[in-house]
Amino acid sequence: MTPRPASWLAAVVIVCVVLMACRPGPSARGQNFSGASVRVHWRRELSDTNRFVLEVVGLDMAALRQFQDRKPVPWPRLLAAYADTGDVRVDVELPPMVGTYRVQSGILRFEPGYPLQPGIQYRAVLHPDQLPGGRSSLVTATFKLPAQFSNPGTVVSRIYPSTEVLPENLLKFYVQFSGPMQRGHIYEHIHLRNASGRDVDLPFLEIDEELWNPSRTRLTLFIDPGRIKRGVRPLEEVGSALQEGQRYKLVIDSAWRDGAGSPLRETFQKEFRVGPANREAIDPTQWRIDPPKKGTRAALQLTFPKPMDHALAQRLILVADPAGRLMVGDIGLGDEERQWSFIPSQSWRGGHYQLVVQTTLEDLAGNNVGKPFEVDLLEPVQQRLSNSSVRVPFEVR
Amino acid sequence: MKSFIRLIHAASVSLSIAAATTHAVDWTAGMKEGNPGLRSMGPLAFGPEGILFVADTRGAAVVAIATADTVPAAGNRPVKVDGINQKIAGLLGTMADQILIEDLAVNPISHNAYLAISRGRGPDAISVLVRVKSDGQPEIIPLDRVKFSRGALPDAPAEGVAGPGNRPGNQRQESVTDIAFYENRLLMAGLSNEEFASTLRAIPFPFESVGRGTSVEIFHGAHGKFETRSPVRTFVAFKVRNEPHLLAAYTCTPLVEFSMDELKPGAKIQGKTIAELGNRNRPIDMIVYHKDGKDFLLLANTSRGIMKIRTDQIERTESITTPVKAERQGLPYETIATWQGIEQLDSLDAMHALVVRRGDGGSLNLESLDLP
Structure with a gap:
C-alpha cells in the first residue's frame, strides 16, 4: 500500500462529484474535468446499484500498458481512494482503501473492496505522473452519499x-x-x-x-x-x-x-x-396443569408458582404424546411468565401425556430444576439432580 | 487471544513440550481450499505451523485457517502503530468508530500480529482479518481462497430451526470468551445468551467430520462454600506436577486451576482456586512468560491494571475455599503501573508483549512492550 502524499493538499485540480443516493440512474457524473482530457468520476455499478466504482477515462493506454508491466502492479500509486475523516492531520496518514483494479475498454476501474457508506466523504486521487510521460498534476474527485437514517423509529x-x-x-x-x-x-x-x-x-x-x-x-x-x-x-x-x-x-x-x-x-x-431472594430449585411437580379435552386443539395450560425465565420457558418445556414422541405446536407465555400454554398442531387424543422439562430451565434467579443457583457444597450430593430432563405425567380425557 | 500455548513446568517454560508432541501430525489434514464463510470473528488463537483458529459464534463454528505465514521472524523489532483503528478504518473505507477490534493474536513463528475486525457495528457488519507485519502497515488478509477446516460448536442449535413445540425462532446463541490450542485440542471457554452456564470445551484437532467435542460445566469454590457458574473470561494452559492444567480467570477475579485430564464429555469438574486478585474487576487477556529463570503470568484487567503473577509456588498453593477477607490471597502478584489502557494482550516474543492500548484522544495503538 502507498501512503498518501501530503502534496495532495496542493493539488492544482480538484473535481467534486457529489451523487445523491436517492438519484436513480446507472451512471451519475458531475462536471467533467479535463486535465489533458483525463476524467475521474464515481459511478453507480450497473449490476448492483448499491455499489459504486471509480472510473478513470482518457488515460494514455500505451502508457498504462507499460505501467501494468510492473509486477506487482503498484496501482495505488496511480489511483487511490481514501475515506476522509475530516481531520487533515489524520487523513495524511491514512492508507488507501483496498479494492480491485481493472482496465477495460480504455477505462481504468477501481472497485472498493467494501461498500461505500452514507455520510462519509470518499476522495479519489489520480497521479498521472506515475505513467510514462504523464503530467505532474493530480486529479481528485470526492464523493459522498448523504447520511441516511432509514429507520429512526427503533424502540x-x-x-x-x-x-x-x-x-x-x-x-x-x-x-x-x-x-x-x-x-x-x-x-x-x-x-x-x-x-x-x-x-x-x-x-x-x-x-x-x-x-x-x-x-x-x-x-x-x-x-x-x-x-x-x-x-x-x-x-x-x-x-x-x-x-x-x-x-x-x-x-x-x-x-x-x-x-x-x-x-x-x-x-x-x-x-x-x-x-425477597429466591433460592429454591424449580419443582415441576408443584406446577398446576390444566389438561385440555380430548378431540380438541385447546391449549394445555401450566401455572407456575413463580415466574420462569422468558426465553428458557419457551424452549425447554416440551410435551410428549402417549407414544413418547415430542409434539409440535405453538408455545405461549402469559401472566408475567407465570403461565405457559401449548396449542398442538393436531388434536389431543385421550391418554397419558408427559411434560418433558429440561433441568436447565431457570427461574428469575437462575435456580434450575432440582438445583438452586447456589449449591451448598456441604450438602449431600444426592440432592442434586443428574438427569438432563424430568417428566411430569398428565392425562387427557 | 493468545498465541501458541506456553506451558509452565515447575522448572521452566517449555514450548518444546508442545512442539515435541506435535511433529508427526499432518495439521492440514481434511482442510479444503476456498472461502470459510465466516459470519463473525471472535477470539483468535494460533496453533502449530501458522494455523489460525477463529471462533465464529454466529456461524456456530470454530474455523482453522492455514495462513501459510510460516517464515520465522528475523530478530525482534519494536512495534508501534499509532491509530491502528483509524488505519484499518481507512483500508476498509469507513470511520474508526465503525471498527471493533475483536481480538489480537500473534503468530508465534513470524511474530506478525493478526486482528479480528468488525467493519461496522450493526447487523450487516463485515468480519475482516487484518495482519500487521513488522513494517507496521496493516493489510487485509483475503479469505476467499484459503485452506481451512471447520469444527461445529457442540450442541449449538442450527439457526432458524424450530424444534418440537414450534419454539418461537431460535434466539439462543453461544458466545466464546477465549480459545487456545493445546497439543491436539482446541480449548474453548464460552457461555450462552440464555442458560447461565459456563462451559469449557476441548475439540480435537484436526477437526473430525462434526467436531462434537466435550462440554464441561465448571464450578469453583472461590465464593465461600458455594459453587458458582460464573463464566471463564480468559485462560492459559500450563503444566503443574508435569500434568497439563488450565488456569482460568473469572470475573471478580479468582484464578482457578483445572486439570485438563478432567475435561471429559458431560463431566462437572471443580477447580482449585489458587488466587483471589481483587473484586470489581474483569480480566481481559492472560499470557505466560519466562524471565530470570522463573515463569510468570501476565493478566490484563479492566480496572486493576496489569498483574504480574508469580507461579513458582503454584504447586504448594492451598485451594481457597473460604470467603476472602484480605485484599488479595493466594499466588502473589505485583501491579505494573506503567501499562495503562490495555485492551488486548498477547505474547510477541521472548522479551516482549504486544498490546492494543487506548492512547490520547481515544485512538487505539498497537505497540510492543518489554515484558516486566
Missing part, C-alpha cells in the same frame, strides 16, 4: 422479566428491541438507577462479545454474579446490586444507535420493586 419494545416485583437475587434481564441494534460499547447506554436517582455501580456482567440473539434484536443482560450471591466477597463489601424493599429503574439510553445508525426513538425505563 425498546419490552424488557423481561415482565413482573414489577423482582427477586433480590435476580439473574438476568432480556432487553427486546423493535429492530436490530449496533453492538460495541453498549454498557454505557444501560443504567440501573436506584430510588434516589443514582446509578448502581457496575451491576452487570459486562461481556465484550455481548450476548445478542442472532438477529441482534434481543440483548441478554446478566447481573454480575459477584453481586447476587451470599458469601461472595464483593457482595459483602458493596452489597448486592438489588436490595430487597428498594425501588429501581432499568434505563436504556436513547443515545444507543440501531443497526442503521439512528438513535433510539426514546429512552426506555422499566421500574420495579425488589422482593
Whole structure:
C-alpha cells in the first residue's frame, strides 16, 4: 500500500462529484474535468446499484500498458481512494482503501473492496505522473452519499422479566428491541438507577462479545454474579446490586444507535420493586396443569408458582404424546411468565401425556430444576439432580 | 487471544513440550481450499505451523485457517502503530468508530500480529482479518481462497430451526470468551445468551467430520462454600506436577486451576482456586512468560491494571475455599503501573508483549512492550 502524499493538499485540480443516493440512474457524473482530457468520476455499478466504482477515462493506454508491466502492479500509486475523516492531520496518514483494479475498454476501474457508506466523504486521487510521460498534476474527485437514517423509529419494545416485583437475587434481564441494534460499547447506554436517582455501580456482567440473539434484536443482560450471591466477597463489601424493599429503574439510553445508525426513538425505563431472594430449585411437580379435552386443539395450560425465565420457558418445556414422541405446536407465555400454554398442531387424543422439562430451565434467579443457583457444597450430593430432563405425567380425557 | 500455548513446568517454560508432541501430525489434514464463510470473528488463537483458529459464534463454528505465514521472524523489532483503528478504518473505507477490534493474536513463528475486525457495528457488519507485519502497515488478509477446516460448536442449535413445540425462532446463541490450542485440542471457554452456564470445551484437532467435542460445566469454590457458574473470561494452559492444567480467570477475579485430564464429555469438574486478585474487576487477556529463570503470568484487567503473577509456588498453593477477607490471597502478584489502557494482550516474543492500548484522544495503538 502507498501512503498518501501530503502534496495532495496542493493539488492544482480538484473535481467534486457529489451523487445523491436517492438519484436513480446507472451512471451519475458531475462536471467533467479535463486535465489533458483525463476524467475521474464515481459511478453507480450497473449490476448492483448499491455499489459504486471509480472510473478513470482518457488515460494514455500505451502508457498504462507499460505501467501494468510492473509486477506487482503498484496501482495505488496511480489511483487511490481514501475515506476522509475530516481531520487533515489524520487523513495524511491514512492508507488507501483496498479494492480491485481493472482496465477495460480504455477505462481504468477501481472497485472498493467494501461498500461505500452514507455520510462519509470518499476522495479519489489520480497521479498521472506515475505513467510514462504523464503530467505532474493530480486529479481528485470526492464523493459522498448523504447520511441516511432509514429507520429512526427503533424502540425498546419490552424488557423481561415482565413482573414489577423482582427477586433480590435476580439473574438476568432480556432487553427486546423493535429492530436490530449496533453492538460495541453498549454498557454505557444501560443504567440501573436506584430510588434516589443514582446509578448502581457496575451491576452487570459486562461481556465484550455481548450476548445478542442472532438477529441482534434481543440483548441478554446478566447481573454480575459477584453481586447476587451470599458469601461472595464483593457482595459483602458493596452489597448486592438489588436490595430487597428498594425501588429501581432499568434505563436504556436513547443515545444507543440501531443497526442503521439512528438513535433510539426514546429512552426506555422499566421500574420495579425488589422482593425477597429466591433460592429454591424449580419443582415441576408443584406446577398446576390444566389438561385440555380430548378431540380438541385447546391449549394445555401450566401455572407456575413463580415466574420462569422468558426465553428458557419457551424452549425447554416440551410435551410428549402417549407414544413418547415430542409434539409440535405453538408455545405461549402469559401472566408475567407465570403461565405457559401449548396449542398442538393436531388434536389431543385421550391418554397419558408427559411434560418433558429440561433441568436447565431457570427461574428469575437462575435456580434450575432440582438445583438452586447456589449449591451448598456441604450438602449431600444426592440432592442434586443428574438427569438432563424430568417428566411430569398428565392425562387427557 | 493468545498465541501458541506456553506451558509452565515447575522448572521452566517449555514450548518444546508442545512442539515435541506435535511433529508427526499432518495439521492440514481434511482442510479444503476456498472461502470459510465466516459470519463473525471472535477470539483468535494460533496453533502449530501458522494455523489460525477463529471462533465464529454466529456461524456456530470454530474455523482453522492455514495462513501459510510460516517464515520465522528475523530478530525482534519494536512495534508501534499509532491509530491502528483509524488505519484499518481507512483500508476498509469507513470511520474508526465503525471498527471493533475483536481480538489480537500473534503468530508465534513470524511474530506478525493478526486482528479480528468488525467493519461496522450493526447487523450487516463485515468480519475482516487484518495482519500487521513488522513494517507496521496493516493489510487485509483475503479469505476467499484459503485452506481451512471447520469444527461445529457442540450442541449449538442450527439457526432458524424450530424444534418440537414450534419454539418461537431460535434466539439462543453461544458466545466464546477465549480459545487456545493445546497439543491436539482446541480449548474453548464460552457461555450462552440464555442458560447461565459456563462451559469449557476441548475439540480435537484436526477437526473430525462434526467436531462434537466435550462440554464441561465448571464450578469453583472461590465464593465461600458455594459453587458458582460464573463464566471463564480468559485462560492459559500450563503444566503443574508435569500434568497439563488450565488456569482460568473469572470475573471478580479468582484464578482457578483445572486439570485438563478432567475435561471429559458431560463431566462437572471443580477447580482449585489458587488466587483471589481483587473484586470489581474483569480480566481481559492472560499470557505466560519466562524471565530470570522463573515463569510468570501476565493478566490484563479492566480496572486493576496489569498483574504480574508469580507461579513458582503454584504447586504448594492451598485451594481457597473460604470467603476472602484480605485484599488479595493466594499466588502473589505485583501491579505494573506503567501499562495503562490495555485492551488486548498477547505474547510477541521472548522479551516482549504486544498490546492494543487506548492512547490520547481515544485512538487505539498497537505497540510492543518489554515484558516486566
